[in-house]
Amino acid sequence: MSNLPSQLQQILADLNLAASDHQRSQLLDLVAQLDKWNKAYNLTSVRDPKDMMIRHIADSLALVEHLPKGQKYIDVGTGPGLPGLPLAIMMPDSQFVLLDSLGKRIRFIQQTVFALGITNVTAVQSRVEEYQEVNSFDGVISRAFASLEDMLSWCQHLPKQADADNPSAKKGHFFAMKGVYPQEEIDKLAANFKIERVVKLNVPGLAEERHLVDLVVDTESE
Numbered sequence: 001m002s003n004l005p006s007q008l009q010q011i012l013a014d015l016n017l018a019a020s021d022h023q024r025s026q027l028l029d030l031v032a033q034l035d036k037w038n039k040a041y042n043l044t045s046v047r048d049p050k051d052m053m054i055r056h057i058a059d060s061l062a063l064v065e066h067l068p069k070g071q072k073y074i075d076v077g078t079g080p081g082l083p084g085l086p087l088a089i090m091m092p093d094s095q096f097v098l099l100d101s102l103g104k105r106i107r108f109i110q111q112t113v114f115a116l117g118i119t120n121v122t123a124v125q126s127r128v129e130e131y132q133e134v135n136s137f138d139g140v141i142s143r144a145f146a147s148l149e150d151m152l153s154w155c156q157h158l159p160k161q162a163d164a165d166n167p168s169a170k171k172g173h174f175f176a177m178k179g180v181y182p183q184e185e186i187d188k189l190a191a192n193f194k195i196e197r198v199v200k201l202n203v204p205g206l207a208e209e210r211h212l213v214d215l216v217v218d219t220e221s222e
Contacts, residue, residue, distance in 0.1 A: 004028055004053060011058045014204035017090065026089045026116045027057055033112045034080060041104045043080040054205040060086035062201040066212055069093055071138035076128045076155055077145035081109045088121045098123045099131060128154045135160050143177040148185040151176055152193055161217060174215040181211055194218035
């Protein structure tokens with residue numbers, strides 16, 4: 001793992017992200033924790049730390065420039081904390097709830113948050129449909145979690161919504177990480193969801209396509 005620091009430095013440069021020594025150390029330690037725990041708990045099919053750096057760290061960090069800072073986010077179906085842990089490290093002024101239904105993943109996240117001194121993450125074991133922090137989040141993030149249709153159906157109670165008491169409240173957004181442009185999933189969206197933008201992400205070292213789909217509830221069509 002001796003060449004991982006230079007690999008990380010190149011990823012940060014390619015993404016035009018400024019990171020402190022502490023943040024770089026946390027990202028490297030996250031890969032080390034993933035590698036260590038993966039041998040016993042099978043948290044990810046990616047086995048090589050160099051591949052983890054691309055497929056997990058770089059893939060997650062490609063979101064940073066597209067997410068508003070100082071917000072409250074929930075990462076649904078987070079698995080071993082992806083993209084939530086790398087985002088929390090690079091966005092310390094934002095708060096993150098990392099949600100997954102499997103206990104071994106949540107235990108890994110809790111141990112990693114403690115070991116790395118990450119202070120802006122709360123790990124929760126729950127099915128997303130049963131999680132009851134309603135209308136609480138500025139952003140709902142998903143990565144390799146479900147189709148857009150299912151994500152919006154299961155998570156629609158989570159983002160902040162304007163209501164009669166607070167009509168000027170800023171709506172929460174859904175941020176769905178996808179591979180190729182998800183035209184078929186977009187075509188199936190219900191009328192009460194509005195696409196704000198679809199961003200093509202450039203992930204350093206990854207030849208595959210990545211897109212970020214940014215949606216909101218369109219209250220005018222409800």
